[in-house]
Amino acid sequence: MTRGHLFVVHGRLDSLSADAVVIPTDARFGVRAQWRETAGLGPDGTWRSLRPQGWGPGAALPARVQPAGGSAPVVWFVDTIAASPSGIGDVAARVVESIVERSGHALLPTATDAGRQLPLVAMPVLGTDGGGQGGRRGQVIAALVSALGKATAELGVDVALVAWERSDYAALQHRRRETDVPAPLGSNADTAKTLGERVRRGEVALFFGAGVSIAAGLPSWSGLLSELVHRLDLGELKDRIEKLGPLEQAELVQVTLAANRKADPAGSQTELGRLVADVVEERSARPSLAHALLASLRVREAVTTNYDRLYEQAVTASRGPKGISAVDVLPWARTSSERPWLLKMHGDVRHPGSIVLSRSSFVHYDTRWKPVGSLVQSLMLTKHLLVVGASMTDDNLLRFAYEVAGLRESIDETDHSDAEIGTVVSLAVDEAFSRLWKGRFRVVVPELVADVEAREPAMPDAENTDAREEREAVERRRAARALAIFLDTVAMHAVRESPYLLDARYADGxxxxxxxxxxxxxxxxxxxxxxxxxxxxxxxxxxxxxxxxxxx
The missing domain is CATH 1.10.287 (Helix Hairpins)
Known part of the structure; x- marks a missing residue:
């Protein structure tokens, strides 16, 4: 059985994609209003309608009525009242055990559909907000880290402990750093620690791509193109389309849209952008675990080729009041000294005319977006670029990186010890890619020690197509989970504040x-x-x- 992992993120419970979510209450089922959206309870709904049958002291049970919608997590309630902080740890372990016993097999299909190797259970910091132990938060946090670490390892399920208060989040990460737990990442654990320390010093900028959003239910670039072709009913051209490159496929969709709607060719990019926005917004649900982990890093500068707004939602969930964006989205907004910013390199669903997908939009990129390229290159020159979930095949990104690398090499012919532009966290080993970018990007492929030891050698000659595709899907889920654990380790070492240090609530022990x-x-x-x-x-x-x- 695969050992589970305890993740820690900063944000809100209702802003994370998971398979099950735990809501705290008491023996009388007094649930606080702040959990209404997490439970999927509408404005006219009552908590009584969700109260599980057989509810009572010490209960840990699923809601009587579950939220509508296939992407919504299964809602569980737990009586969190305990006599001591260690009792809160026992409560947390008990509810995870109950979920696995009663719903474990049912959660596996939803986890698989979301690209997760193991089911993910999300819960808040129990026992501190109305649970009777708020004045002993330091001991509660120690108990939760210990109990949930053991439970995840034994039960084969992942848990995301979601802290709303920044002091709780920082104290959790401090506790985890002090806990002597073998690193599941092997040698990559040191790389993650070094990256986290660089984030803490403010040396890192983010660059992320579609790989971060796939776990939230959004399609990959190729998947998006397939969906567009399907919507335009171009099935008769399927064989021909598949022989085209991605940019040419998008160009064909753009031309077809202009012809079908008799649109001005000059406005066909906007037509394509509207169709892309429709697909993305229909599939968008909650930010993935990777979004939440990246947002928890509190990196000030970020760039993405994604059109969706899931990263922005994750940042807002970890920084500000609900409904008020906590990140400046460039190039439409100006930056402020107190807020992080995100540069949408290829456009945004709220601005369909900005979406860059087709060959013609890439050809004319510099005409419209040259200042965007300059900003990306300035980050490459001034920061260590952490690239996550991006294939590094984007023509514009490659050009920007080659120009920056060429500049550095031309002005310093003797010392290239600090010439790396950044670190690419890749999902698969690619020796050619690593050799191509050696000295410019450090390529890291996170792998869990247990997965490497358990992996069976592939036998493509003895497998049919379905078996080979299933093996590849299993490997993708393993790689995605290893990436999440890698980012979790980076985040553990990246916290730069200590808002718990002088707070007496954390002084116990x-x-x-x-x-x-x-x-x-x-x-x-x-x-x-x-x-x-x-x-x-x-x-x-x-x-x-x-x-x-x-x-x-």
Whole structure:
């Protein structure tokens, strides 16, 4: 049996694609209003309608009525009231065990459809918000990390622990770093740690592609083209279309749209963009685990070739009030000093005319989008570019990278020790690709030690087409999970804040001297707050609050 993994993300429970979701309550089934959307409860719905049969003290049961829609996770409720922090850990393990026992086999098809190797269970930080242990958050977090780490390993299911408060998220990651758990990534664990430390120092920018969104139910580039061809009923040209390259396939769709709708050829790109936007928005649901992990990194600059808005949703879920975007989307918005930004290199579903997909749109890319290319190249020059879920076959991206690499090589002929543009996290080993980009991009292929040991050698001559395709699908799911665990490890080492450090709620278990120091600094914060009319003292109070002081 494959060992499960405990993931930690910063965000909201209703903003993550999962197979099952856990909602905390008590023995009397008093559920807080903040969980209505997570439970799929409409404005006129009542909690009573979802109350599981047989509910009572210590219960962990599925909702009586499940949310409509195939992509919605199965909703579970758990009585989280416990007498101690360790009891909260027992509650978390108990609900995961119940899910596996009662729904494990039923969750496997939904996990497979979403490209997941194992079912994913999402839950909040139990016991801290109305669960009776909010004042002992440090001990609760230690108990959750320990209990869920053991449960996932033994039960063969993945769990995403979703922290809304940044202090909880930072404390969880600190606890995991201190926990001596063998790294499932083997030697790649050191690479992930190094990348996380670079993120923490502000040295990294993101570049991500369709591979991040596929786990959220969106099609790959080739899958998108197939869907467009199907919608335009071009079946009679199927054999011919399959012989064309991707850009030519999109060009044919664009030309057909213009002819069918008698559109001005100059506006045919907008027609294609509208059709692409329809496909993407119909398939978009919740951000994938990869989106949530990337958003948790809090990288300020990011670039994508994706048209969807799932990354933006994940960033907003981890940073701001619901319904108010927490990221500036370029080139339509201006950047601010307090918000991260995302550059949509190939357009956005909210701006159909901007979508770049066909050969003609790529040919004329520089005419319309040259400033975008300049911004991408500036990141290549000034940051370490972390490339995730992108095939590195995009003509424009390749040109940008070659030009930057050429510039660096031409101005420094003696020392290329720091000439790498960035790191490409790839889903499959490609020796030719690695050799092509050696010295320019470091190529990392995350693999789990257990998967490598269990993998059977392929026997293509002895397999029929269906068996070979199934084997390839299994390998894709393994690779996607290894990528997620790699990103989770990066995120564990990337946290740059310590908003729990001076918060007495996290002080349980600290050495006496550390606990006394926390009390002393909080007393200092209260005294300094009395002088907030002075700007210098106001700045000191602000810094102390950023480290968790509660001098109110």
């Amino acid at each position: 600290r050495a006496d001297e550390a606990a006394r120091l926390v009390d002393d600094i909080n007393a200092l914060a209260r005294r300094a707050r009395a002088l907030v009319s002075d700007d210098d003292w106001r700045q000191l109070v602000r810094v102390l609050y950023e480290f968790g002081a509660r001098g109110r």
